[in-house]
Amino acid sequence: MPKVYLLDYVAGNVRSLVNAIEKCGYVVEWIRSPEDVPKAEKLILPGVGHFGHCLSQLSAAGFLPAIRAHIDAGKPFMGICVGLQALFSSSAEDADCPGICLIPGSLDRFDDSVKAVPHIGWNNASCPTNPTLYGLSPDSKYYYVHSYKYPYVKGELESHGWAVATGTYGTETFVGAVAKGNVLATQFHPEKSGVAGLRVIRSFLDGSGAKALAEHLPQKSNIAAELVPKDGLTRRVIACLDVRTNDQGDLVVTKGDQYDVREKGSDRNVRNLGKPVEMAKKYYEQGADEVTFLNITSFRDCPVADLPMLEILRRTSETVFVPLTIGGGIRDTVDVDGTKVSALEIATMYFKSGADKVSIGSDAVIAAEEYYNAGKTLFGNTAIEQISKAYGNQAVVVSIDPKRVYVPKQEATRHATLKTKFPGPKGEEYCWYACTIKGGRETRDLDVVELTQAVEAMGAGEILLNCIDKDGTNSGFDLELINQVKGAVRIPVIASSGAGNPGHFDEVFRETTTDAALGAGMFHRGEYTVQQVKDYLAGKNLVVRKFEGEF
Ligand code: 1PR
Numbered sequence: 001m002p003k004v005y006l007l008d009y010v011a012g013n014v015r016s017l018v019n020a021i022e023k024c025g026y027v028v029e030w031i032r033s034p035e036d037v038p039k040a041e042k043l044i045l046p047g048v049g050h051f052g053h054c055l056s057q058l059s060a061a062g063f064l065p066a067i068r069a070h071i072d073a074g075k076p077f078m079g080i081c082v083g084l085q086a087l088f089s090s091s092a093e094d095a096d097c098p099g100i101c102l103i104p105g106s107l108d109r110f111d112d113s114v115k116a117v118p119h120i121g122w123n124n125a126s127c128p129t130n131p132t133l134y135g136l137s138p139d140s141k142y143y144y145v146h147s148y149k150y151p152y153v154k155g156e157l158e159s160h161g162w163a164v165a166t167g168t169y170g171t172e173t174f175v176g177a178v179a180k181g182n183v184l185a186t187q188f189h190p191e192k193s194g195v196a197g198l199r200v201i202r203s204f205l206d207g208s209g210a211k212a213l214a215e216h217l218p219q220k221s222n223i224a225a226e227l228v229p230k231d232g233l234t235r236r237v238i239a240c241l242d243v244r245t246n247d248q249g250d251l252v253v254t255k256g257d258q259y260d261v262r263e264k265g266s267d268r269n270v271r272n273l274g275k276p277v278e279m280a281k282k283y284y285e286q287g288a289d290e291v292t293f294l295n296i297t298s299f300r301d302c303p304v305a306d307l308p309m310l311e312i313l314r315r316t317s318e319t320v321f322v323p324l325t326i327g328g329g330i331r332d333t334v335d336v337d338g339t340k341v342s343a344l345e346i347a348t349m350y351f352k353s354g355a356d357k358v359s360i361g362s363d364a365v366i367a368a369e370e371y372y373n374a375g376k377t378l379f380g381n382t383a384i385e386q387i388s389k390a391y392g393n394q395a396v397v398v399s400i401d402p403k404r405v406y407v408p409k410q411e412a413t414r415h416a417t418l419k420t421k422f423p424g425p426k427g428e429e430y431c432w433y434a435c436t437i438k439g440g441r442e443t444r445d446l447d448v449v450e451l452t453q454a455v456e457a458m459g460a461g462e463i464l465l466n467c468i469d470k471d472g473t474n475s476g477f478d479l480e481l482i483n484q485v486k487g488a489v490r491i492p493v494i495a496s497s498g499a500g501n502p503g504h505f506d507e508v509f510r511e512t513t514t515d516a517a518l519g520a521g522m523f524h525r526g527e528y529t530v531q532q533v534k535d536y537l538a539g540k541n542l543v544v545r546k547f548e549g550e551f
Pocket of ligand 1: 240241242255256258259260261294295296297327328329330359360361362363399400401437438439440466467470471472473474496497498499518519520521522
């Protein structure tokens with residue numbers, strides 16, 4: 001099989017990229033020192049996390065001149081995400097750290113005063129002068145996750161000979177991909193962009209993208225006059241699989257109501273709704289924008305290296321080319337042989353097995369309590385801080401399991417209350433949401449506003465907002481809870497718990513500013529498919545991404 005060389009310079013969650021390359025019929029060889037770069041014919045620079053962290057690692061290891069020499073020699077080069085950003089001169093993310101300076105210009109941050117940042121989700125990469133640039137399609141969507149971007153100014157990069165594809169988030173149009181001669185760079189993750197992304201990788205690897213570009217050099221004069229670009233971000237629909245071992249010892253997808261996953265009969269078996277890997281693939285093929293696995297029991301008795309979810313991730317990531325999140329048990333722990341294992345080490349195992357994000361539940365609540373007890377001081381030692389520092393904050397989701405607590409009036413509690421349309425059993429008109437740990441078994445004196453603001457300060461990139469009262473009820477999302485949390489933080493929020501039909505997704509997207517919505521039971525029980533939800537949303541004029549078929 002033909003080879004492609006991947007630059008291995010930081011701990012990165014590159015398993016999905018390796019899987020995508022293999023799916024295109026190539027094998028990956030690793031470049032681990034600058035001396036190895038000249039042997040690469042085709043070189044890929046994957047980028048994760050922080051611009052300064054990435055560039056300083058590359059620089060300290062002596063890679064920058066070697067990469068530059070590879071590009072200057074006219075050999076094929078592809079940069080992904082921070083790998084695109086690295087080609088520019090600098091970034092506001094770390095003003096002291098210079099880039100590779102192949103493209104003059106400095107990246108800036110998305111404006112978070114009117115929208116969630118990071119920009120997470122499926123957006124355009126459209127190039128009016130060259131619509132099929134490197135296999136791109138104006139009808140496809142691509143998966144982005146980033147806070148910094150190069151702002152698009154029409155004609156600027158084109159005047160230096162670059163073909164440019166753009167996306168628009170809110171009112172900000174940014175560079176989604178650039179190509180010139182032997183160089184292709186994408187701000188989006190092609191390896192996580194389904195079939196649309198695999199086409200881009202293949203056109204880089206087989207040389208067809210560069211060939212077509214050479215035959216169709218953009219002319220300054222033919223940059224099409226565009227209409228004002230529209231926000232291209234789609235409504236994200238996520239399928240969630242709660243996974244645990246059943247009483248027979250098999251790992252199964254389960255689903256309860258209000259977190260009780262056992263059957264109602266006398267034997268109280270764990271409800272078995274199917275096999276995790278097969279179900280994840282099914283949802284990918286129905287058009288799920290992401291798949292989340294929650295390990296709802298911590299498998300405490302097995303060695304950490306044998307965590308059953310690792311194998312599930314490895315197998316799923318071979319066939320599912322959308323982002324995979326894994327949650328459950330991510331905390332500092334002690335292995336069965338007495339060895340201490342940090343949350344970062346557990347997260348690293350998950351990333352190496354194919355996860356793109358990890359989701360932290362109980363440990364985030366404890367960390368938030370300590371944060372407030374220390375007068376809102378951060379010491380850098382929490383799981384959230386350590387994992388987001390190593391992998392970028394987009395890789396850290398905090399999963400919250402709140403419960404409604406009713407109070408007769410606002411003054412009855414120190415917590416952030418809201419006036420509810422659904423009064424409590426004694427007619428209470430106010431409520432607040434208490435955070436829980438251990439899968440809802442223990443309620444803490446911490447509300448969702450406190451928790452979400454604390455974890456945002458620690459570097460969490462996204463909130464997975466469950467609701468124990470709504471879980472498994474099929475009665476729709478808790479819109480009041482979602483609006484309260486959206487008003488408290490700037491990072492994206494995934495609404496979860498209560499989805500029972502496609503109309504509930506439409507409702508949550510219209511009546512809240514949620515960034516994504518998640519369903520579980522309604523998909524597992526076969527009541528609706530992800531595709532039906534998306535068709536329904538499209539019928540209501542909400543922009544969604546469609547599954548593009550087999551690669
Ligand atoms: O605390 O870091 O070990 O993480 C444990 C994780 O497992 C947490 O994210 C927690 O939400 C989850 N979890 C623990 N126990 C349960 C349980 O059900 N007994 N499941 C559980 C959480 C809620 C969602 C569900 C939505 C949508 N399940 O995952 O998918 O509520 O359901 P619906 O659409 O059917 O209403 P840690």
